[in-house]
Amino acid sequence: MKDFIRIRGLSKKFGNFLAVDNVDLDIERGELFSILGGSGCGKTTLLRMLAGFELPTSGTIEIDGVDVTNQPPYERHVNMMFQSYAVFPHMTVEKNIGYGLRKERMPRPEIAKRVDEMLELVQLQELRSRKPDQLSGGQRQRVALARALIKQPKVLLLDEPLAALDKKLRERTQFELMNIQDELGITFVVVTHDQEEAMTLSSRIAVMDRGQFRQIGTPKEIYEFPSNRFVAEFIGTINTFRGHVAAKEEDSISVDSSEAGVTLTALGKQLVEEGQEIEIAIRPEKIFISKEKPDDGDAVCLPGVVDDLGYRGNRSLYRIRLESGKIVQVSSQNRRRSVTRFLEWDDRVWISWRPRSAVVLLD
Amino acid sequence: MWRKAIIAAPYLWLLVFFLAPFAIVLRISLADPVIAQPPYSPTYSPDSFTFLLTDKLYAITYLRSVVMAAGATLLCLLLGFPMAYGIARCSPATRSMLLLLIILPFWISFLLRVYAWMGLMNNYGAINNLLMWLGVVDQPVQLMYTDFAIFVGLAYSYLPFMILPLYATLERMDLDLVEAAQDLGASRSRAFWDVTWPLARPGVIAGCLLVFIPAMGEYVIPYLLGGSESLLIGRVLFDEFFVNRDWPLASAVAVILLLLLVVPIVLLQRYQARDQEGTA
Amino acid sequence: MNRQSRFIISVLAFGYAFLYIPLVLVIVYSFNDSSIATVWGGFSTRWYGELLRNDQILDAALLSLRIALTSATMATVLGTMAGLALARFRRFRGRTLFSGMITSPMVMPEVITGLSLLLLFVTLQQLTGWPGQRGFGTITIAHTTFSMAYVAIIVQSRLMAMDESLEEAAMDLGGHPLRVIFDITLPLIAPAMIAGWLLAFTLSLDDLVIASFVSGPGSSTLPMYIFSKVKLGVSPDINALATLIILFISIGVLLSWLVARRRV
Incomplete structure (x- = not known):
């Protein structure tokens, strides 16, 4: 049975x-x-x-x-x-x-x-x-x-x-x-x-x-x-971007989000229609942070400013303010040992993630 | 099945031996006294109540009972509050000893404790001997058989009932609260009235009711310490019943006493129920 | 030491003196040789001897003890059941009336309780012939009624403080609910039941007013006997009796306090 x-x-x-x-x-x-x-x-x-x-x-x-x-x-x-x-x-x-x-x-x-x-x-x-x-x-x-x-x-x-x-x-x-x-x-x-x-x-x-x-x-x-x-x-921390479905392709969708300031792409064959309001969600540890704009054509890249940062031993937490004013949380592993900080308050940075890392939320 | 039995046994007992008797008291209070066995008529009449309400003597007796009970309650509060406060501020070991000494008289016969004051307040008793030895007076002061003696007897007998609930609330109170109030600029006495007193109020109310309610119906203390003319309602009820054998009138006295006490009794039960939930 | 604590300490000293000096004086005067109770006539134990020769006192004491033992036991059984019902059976018909009836006897003035019970017994006797005469039986019933309230409250608050999942765990492991009461609940509330029994026992020994109402001719409890004597004034043999009772109870209370303190 x-x-x-x-x-x-x-x-x-x-x-x-x-x-x-x-x-x-x-x-x-x-x-x-x-x-x-x-x-x-x-x-x-x-x-x-x-x-x-x-x-x-x-x-x-x-x-x-x-x-x-x-x-x-x-x-x-x-x-x-x-x-x-x-x-x-x-x-x-x-x-x-x-x-x-x-x-x-x-x-x-x-x-x-x-x-x-x-x-x-x-x-x-x-x-x-x-x-x-x-x-x-x-x-x-x-x-x-x-x-x-x-x-x-x-x-x-x-x-x-x-x-x-x-x-x-x-x-x-x-x-x-x-x-x-x-x-x-x-x-x-x-x-x-x-x-x-x-x-x-x-x-x-x-x-x-x-x-x-x-x-x-x-x-x-x-x-x-x-x-x-x-x-x-409920499970862990996640960043969400509200937006409208701009286009539907075979295995990905594009979402216009004023919060993000750009068009976001996400993978998946969700049951969405064009124009529908949905959310794109991305976990903090899936986001990369860099001082230069990464040259990865597929990645979603957004410019921002370091609003706050915290040192947690094995990793560091950043709060990045986008141009829209939206705050994005980023968590990055501290692989190298160093006493100086990689980033400081008000540094201009780029955050990026692979489209496959993002999740589409319908409600 | 067994659940029903557990509820039913005490439930039936209380219905028969607690609730039914009140119905009977109410019934008999509406009868006429007759010379028979039992000494009341099977008819209904409001005579006992009209008599009670028109005869000034009874009104005065009820009023005196309220005043005496309230006075004794106030006396207990004035003495009991600082005592409870003091006990609650002691170290745990001393505290449990002091508390035991408060509870101990409660276990010792009520009657004997009242009796002890008879020896004390007698014309040739300890108090008068002391006063005369000190030269404060040269004649014994009349203490026994006065209202003063009743006040002292009531306050003495019911003091533990005041201290225990007061202690319970004061002990639960967080001392930091008083210190926080002082830290924020309150003087010692301001902190007491702003913090300690409001938080102790449930205990004050419970304590006052626990003293006031039984004091209202008190029989032994006015009988032994009070004069024959200082009538209180508990004694009037007793005498109407046993001496005058006027059962309907005694029942009517009880009904009116109960009506006077309904509000304080319900209040007390509400406080106790809340306290039970609070500790759960 | 500041002004406030000096005030508190003086009030405490006065309060305890107020509570205990009368009792101490009774004890002192019980050893007074003089038959006028308020005049000191030298040390003597003669009143204790007279006490032992007084059959009336011994009879009254025996009756009081029998009533206290029986009514305390009945009150403990009924009060425990009532406490269980109130704390563990959440909803049942007539619950409000029940909890009201449980606590009321505690706060009811004694004259009212006494009168109403006597009238009940008289009415019952007219209707059924029972109780044929008032005495041991009627006083026991009266004492059971008001002291079961105390037992119920003590048991109920113990149960409220007790983790209900203990009983659920026993049921979960295959104990039938009635079995669980005997396996788990009763052993855990036993201290509360003992405390309740002791309180009921003392209340019964102590009661004068209610017993005066519901007793019949020829059956005097100890408080009734004492009252009939002290009505006439201070008397030396009552001093001796009071001393024995005070010492007996104080030692009992102190011992149980010491035992309880050691266990905690």
């Missing part, structure tokens, strides 16, 4: 507020799927409906061919790792991890064996008889993970799994999570507001806004080919 989780027409209303708005989603077995969005976008409500804590107002959820829409959480083969970890404070690490199996009335020796395996998987063997208040945040997170995995769920739900950890630990845990997922082959559904986390972890991402998906795709697709302005701006 291809689609392991099938969500159809799913909506959730709280009073008059539509938290999740008629959503369809398919997730394959073994995927590490992320739902990415800002606070209040409906991602947590969606996750809680998958877990069974909220009943949908309408629509269906199918997991592994079984309709679970109205199943209570304690009957679903789905487990969750909570944002607060929700490690039971009055139970030891061992008791916490074994809780789910005890509820299944599994024989004690079997429980002990499985708990041992889990302790080993998350490397908490030495801490087995500690209480949660004697654990660090990272250790508690691993208890929560082991506790959710021990029931061998069909789907593991993770609500902001790394938000409570500090930056260094977060990076390490990211890879641990991926390894465990790889080893066990369980389908992971992660909810997060952190785009970097989603980009590193996931096989696919759904970007959510106001209860709806704005784009679903691999991290690369989402970043390089955002299908709309919301996704383009």
